[in-house]
Amino acid sequence: MTALTKRIPVSEPVWKDLAELRRAGQTYDDILVEMIDLQKKQRLEEDIRQSLEEGDFVPLNEIKARKNKGYATGERTTPKITRNKRQGLPA
Structure with missing residues (x-):
């Protein structure tokens, strides 16, 4: 088990709610x-x-088509991946 070394301050109501969630x-x-x-x-x-x-x-058939055209093998440059504005993740 990893050593538990961090503390997270919480309010009394949150502490009680966490305690109620705890199982044996x-x-x-x-x-x-x-x-x-x-x-x-x-x-x-x-x-x-x-x-x-x-x-x-991107529909699956388009992904397969890209793979067949060499995108997955590195023979072609992959198209730029746009980012999800909300979380900064690939769309």
Whole structure:
């Protein structure tokens, strides 16, 4: 197990809510890891949903076509990847 060396100040109500989430044998670190994983999944789902709504995605058949044209092998320069404005991630 990794040494737990960091402290995060929280308000009393937040501390109580965290304590209520705790299961037998579970550390606060475990709770935070679960919360972080859930948040990451939610953000990914939101990004996917937003991309589908806005049509901001590359269809799979286009990706396959690019691969067949040599983009994946490095024979051609890959097109510039646009960034998701909200999170700075590839679109």
